Amino acid sequence: MTKILVVAPSWIGDTILAQPLLTRLHERHAGLALDVLAAAWSAPLLARMPEVRRVIDSPFRHGELNLAGRWRLARQLRREGYDEAVVLPNSLKSALIPFLAGIPKRTGYKGESRYGLVNHMHRLDKAAHPRLADRYLQLAEDVGTHHASRHRPRLESSPDQQRAARAALGLPLDGAPVVFCPGAEYGPAKRWPARHFAALANAVGSAAAPVWLVGSAKDAAIGNRIAELSHGAAINLCGRTNLEQAIDLIAAARQVVCNDSGLMHVAAALDRPLVAVFGSSSFDYTPPMSPQAKIVSLGLECSPCFKRECPLGHLQCLNDLLPERVLALLRS
Numbered sequence: 001m002t003k004i005l006v007v008a009p010s011w012i013g014d015t016i017l018a019q020p021l022l023t024r025l026h027e028r029h030a031g032l033a034l035d036v037l038a039a040a041w042s043a044p045l046l047a048r049m050p051e052v053r054r055v056i057d058s059p060f061r062h063g064e065l066n067l068a069g070r071w072r073l074a075r076q077l078r079r080e081g082y083d084e085a086v087v088l089p090n091s092l093k094s095a096l097i098p099f100l101a102g103i104p105k106r107t108g109y110k111g112e113s114r115y116g117l118v119n120h121m122h123r124l125d126k127a128a129h130p131r132l133a134d135r136y137l138q139l140a141e142d143v144g145t146h147h148a149s150r151h152r153p154r155l156e157s158s159p160d161q162q163r164a165a166r167a168a169l170g171l172p173l174d175g176a177p178v179v180f181c182p183g184a185e186y187g188p189a190k191r192w193p194a195r196h197f198a199a200l201a202n203a204v205g206s207a208a209a210p211v212w213l214v215g216s217a218k219d220a221a222i223g224n225r226i227a228e229l230s231h232g233a234a235i236n237l238c239g240r241t242n243l244e245q246a247i248d249l250i251a252a253a254r255q256v257v258c259n260d261s262g263l264m265h266v267a268a269a270l271d272r273p274l275v276a277v278f279g280s281s282s283f284d285y286t287p288p289m290s291p292q293a294k295i296v297s298l299g300l301e302c303s304p305c306f307k308r309e310c311p312l313g314h315l316q317c318l319n320d321l322l323p324e325r326v327l328a329l330l331r332s
Helices: 012-017 019-028 040-046 067-078 092-100 132-138 159-168 194-204 217-229 243-251 262-269 323-331
Strands: 003-007 033-038 054-057 084-087 105-109 120-122 178-181 211-213 234-236 255-259 274-277 293-296
Touching: 003 019, 003 092, 012 019, 012 040, 012 132, 012 262, 019 033, 019 132, 033 040, 040 054, 040 243, 067 092, 084 092, 092 105, 159 243, 178 194, 178 243, 178 262, 194 211, 194 217, 194 234, 194 255, 194 323, 211 217, 217 234, 243 262, 255 262, 255 323, 262 274, 274 323, 293 323
Parallel strands: 003 033, 003 084, 033 054, 084 105, 105 120, 178 211, 178 255, 211 234, 255 274, 274 293
Antiparallel strands: none
């Protein structure tokens, strides 16, 4: 039996976009035991991927070196006898643990002088693989070869899990709500304005059947503002759910509207009818990978800029993207 350890990325969306790679690894290795080294927050997400046998907690904060801690974790992993590690982040720190654990084959892209730490090194061809999901996918192949896959991310959510999430939050157990995900962890330049979300909520929701706003605790203030401006047409659940509950609320949605965010990729992986709003980021690089998804973007000359905040100070790419355009897509 082949045993492979995948070192996961730090973001929800990137972790979901790595799933086609996990599927391809199973195709290439019959009877594969595939474990993922990831932050604790992502365990509920990875548990919804049938390709993953086990999630191993990576306790290190973003950017933290902590050589002593990495050495202790590597000694534990050495006992697992992994045949290969596939390192998805391009940092030197992410490649340290597989090296210290003595995993013989360590696969990843060239980056941050990782020679020796990564000994099965791919070189990125951005033109051939513009999407992040396809870049991850190539790490399952031999160096210099290419594989075109039709696999796309898919998350599991059962009716029992969906009812349990609703019951825990005191929500109606039946019906298919419209869900908005108004947050974006990366920064304000990826967030459609609260007033636009509120206007859209007034068009599609009501006090009797409000739109559900889903997001993290960091999105609670934005959710409160949308709920206030919508006068009861939206109910703010941001910060009230854990990631597992957010997955199950989105899984039963009639329609979803998201910024370019981790929850956008969750909605796509759950195959929900989705409108994805893009401003400062690129839908060529991290599109929602679902035939049910529609993308709306103004396509301004200054975008995508990939900045956390608008460098020109006007955020025109999102301020000028009016609710009527998103509403038209929902109604179509």
